[in-house]
Amino acid sequence: MALRCAAPGRVRWLARALAGSARLLPPATAPPGPPGPARTRPPQLSAQARFASSAGSGTEGPQRRVVVVRITSPFAWLRTRFYYLLIRLYFDHEFSIEEFTRGAKQAFSVVSKLLSQRKLDLLEELVSAEVLQVLKEKISLLPDSHRDALAADIDAIMYTTEGDVRIYYDDDGRKFVSILMCFWYLNGANLPDEVPGEAKVFQIVFGDENTKEKKHLLTANYEFQREFTEGAKPDWTITRIEHPRLLE
Numbered sequence: 001m002a003l004r005c006a007a008p009g010r011v012r013w014l015a016r017a018l019a020g021s022a023r024l025l026p027p028a029t030a031p032p033g034p035p036g037p038a039r040t041r042p043p044q045l046s047a048q049a050r051f052a053s054s055a056g057s058g059t060e061g062p063q064r065r066v067v068v069v070r071i072t073s074p075f076a077w078l079r080t081r082f083y084y085l086l087i088r089l090y091f092d093h094e095f096s097i098e099e100f101t102r103g104a105k106q107a108f109s110v111v112s113k114l115l116s117q118r119k120l121d122l123l124e125e126l127v128s129a130e131v132l133q134v135l136k137e138k139i140s141l142l143p144d145s146h147r148d149a150l151a152a153d154i155d156a157i158m159y160t161t162e163g164d165v166r167i168y169y170d171d172d173g174r175k176f177v178s179i180l181m182c183f184w185y186l187n188g189a190n191l192p193d194e195v196p197g198e199a200k201v202f203q204i205v206f207g208d209e210n211t212k213e214k215k216h217l218l219t220a221n222y223e224f225q226r227e228f229t230e231g232a233k234p235d236w237t238i239t240r241i242e243h244p245r246l247l248e
Contacts, residue, residue, distance in 0.1 A: 083165040087177060091167075091228040100224075101160055104181045108222050109154040111238065115139060115247075116151035127238045128225075138247055146246045149189035149218060159184040163221060174232070178225040178239065186215040219244055 087095045107126070114122050120136055127135070139147065163180040170176070223240030227233075241247070 080162055080165050083167060086167060091175070091177060097162065100179065101162075101181070104179075104222070104224060105154060105157055105160055105183070107224075107238070108181070108183055108220065109152050109157065111222070111241070112150050112152045112220065112243075115241075116147055116149075118147070127241065131239060131241055135241065135247075142247070145190050149187045149191055149216065149246050150220075150243055151187065152183065152185040152218075152220065156186040157183055158186060158217065174227055174229040176225060176227055178223055180221060180223045180240065183220045183222070185218055185220070187218055188213065188215045191216055218246070 084095065084097050111123060111126060114120070115135065118139060120132065120139065123132055123135070161182050163182045164178075165180075166176075166178045168176055221240065221242040221244075222238055224236045225239040226236045
């Protein structure tokens, strides 16, 4: 995977983390969507963010961290694990969802920052052409506060989980696997308490009365897709980017 000439070493490392020897590159032409049923919606945050305090040293006082609690359906959990088993049996014997998740978090952080900085030309080798075209139209209309809120530092990602896994064939017999990853992350952008059209944004305040720091707990959904047809390159590409309440 390469972000053109911007940071080839870093991005190649992200690619290895995402899929072993695979790189995160778009196909020459974007593959068609599956002929099956419509995509399922990503899971929603089903529990509140909680504080967990630990004693600090010196005069800094207690330090707080955020714990995101989510209740997962056991049927959804079993379904995704069954798909991972199919991927290992019939597509990639070395596939590991733990390794994939680590790489997906790195890719999400890089791509979200590039979106926030409007460096869309650096996304051409990471995101499918169709998605990139839509992003160019949306980013140009975003206010600065919403654009700043897109960026996710790797250390600010509080929780990551897979939302949906699909295995399908197109009309030409090509085989595809797509994995939807859902991220919850903290961001200190100056957002209103409520963003039009969506539920109230979680706000978290760190520090004491003299050093308050307010952050928002935001969500994002990124879908990664790879073609497993014999002879195809072992490349993953991002075919879906959603930042609810921000990038509509």
